[in-house]
Amino acid sequence: MAKDFYEVLGVSRDADPADIQRAYRRLARQNHPDVNKHSEAEERFKDIAEAYDVLSDPELRRRYDAFGEDFRRVPPDTDPAAWREARTYADAGAGARGRWSSGTGPSGGFGAGDFGDEVDIEDLLGGIFGRRGRGGRGRDGWGPGPVPGSDHEAEVEVSVEEAYHGTERSFTISGPDGPRTLDVTIPAGVVDGQRIRLRGQGGPGSGSAAAGDLFLVVRIADHPRYRVEGRDLHALLPIAPWEAALGASVSVDTPGGAATVKVPAGSSSHRRLRLKGRGLPHTRGKPGNFYAELQVRVPGTPTDEEQRLFEELAKVSSFDARSRR
Template identity: 40%
Template sequence: MSDDPYAILGVKTDASPEAIRKTYRKLARKLHPDLNPGNTEAEEQFKNVSRAYDLLNDPEKRARFDRGEIDISGVERPRQRYYRDFAEPSADQAYTSDAGFADFDADDILSEIFGRRGRSTLKRRGADVRYQLSLDFLDAVNGATRLVTLPDGSTLDVRIPPGIRDGQTLRLRAKGEPGQGGAPPGDALIEIGVLPHPVFRREGDDIHFEQGVPLREAVLGGRIEVSAPAGPVTVTVPKWSTSGKVLRLKGKGVPRPDGTAGDAYVKLLIKLPDRPDPELERVVAAWPRRV
């Protein structure tokens, strides 16, 4: 497996953001697991393509990769450390715990000097480590558990809370670099990237998608099964439902931390039989022409 996101996507290193997005969409439509059920090779390729796009689609991450500061997974590459590296980081960004969406202030880095026996001991909290984690759309909506590999080679199961958003950061306490002089370790900060889905589209906490409906149910009304994000749902199609009619599925959208959920909106598209139906053609031909 290549560690070069440009090679994985098949674009040049000076490719424009639009060219990168266009290439990714083309590959995603071809390799997405929902469109290749049971094809493990396509699934693995899709994961690699998504990981490469997650990095190159972010200007800051792309620039850092080009400078050799991070690898394709967003993990810091080893570098020489200087005194200025121990300066206190910015604490103006809020993070989310892996137990929910509560915000936390960044911990202050304190240096404590002890004069015991004429010697001073420097205590320094361990540095935070940052990761990027790409999630499938439905895993972000419904929640999941993902395995993250730490710099020392150990692994960590990360619980993804339902409804997490693209760009949100999970904070895992004490999973960063070890502290100095008995100080506590730093934290692991995992930035989430949510991959697009070929069918579902998220707007806030609501989900929008399209669903084919047989001509009979569109004309006479009836009940059909639709594939909502959380699983199949049976809905009632009113009589004389034309293409473009939108049905609201209350509470079938994105889960919220308080136990409620957004709604799902399904746009109906009239679907003709897969094979020509002579009887249907005769019935339609007998309809009066209207302007």
């Protein structure tokens, strides 16, 4: 069943960008796999990220509002009213489905499996439009002519650093004409669940119709240091007790290089310090932020002098760590 991105985020169709961003942040926090251990949380989190990626982009949102679930494969110059009319006509006559399989999936370690996909009645709408080489009328002027190729989908996994800086991938797919190698550029600033469109790399069309498209779905791999939440990055920042008590300037590693954060005096573990704009970049909008979560650590085996000073501090301090004040 197709997902309604507005329902996924729980916002109305006329929601403004600020409402969409607030809804995304709230739901992402609730459903992040590191926080929510429910079996469905991870899939729910991916749906939330995909919905936000579309609705936060003005052009993608306009196309989604116009064409619904078909917005990724409708040609850019298609008139929405003509599309709805043609779809209604096609749905009324729908009664058959075809299937084409490209054989084995990519060999580049994606684990995406078969690229096979169904050619359903929406794929035949190009036969009514007769646009952009995606199909034409049949000889009787009404039935579908050449059938456009089906769109396919596969996953590509990248590291956090690759998502930040961009990277390239080469992989081989098999089809009716034999294997072919594709070189793909993964742009800087991709987010988990984002789709990269490779025009004409999907299923072959029949007759003079164009081939379908291949969509690569980006998956950001787990990282030992960073946690990804949309475009925001989170990391633990260990500090010493005296740095937490007195304040300090501390270096922190980010995918974009080392940065310095100021730890306010009197800080405790779990306090978050924000580095604005140091998260994943965005080619058409604001970059994400980097959040350093403080983690106060003590010496595991203190020296004699450290031991003496800690004992002296314990004698003179009236601080109660378990007090709610």
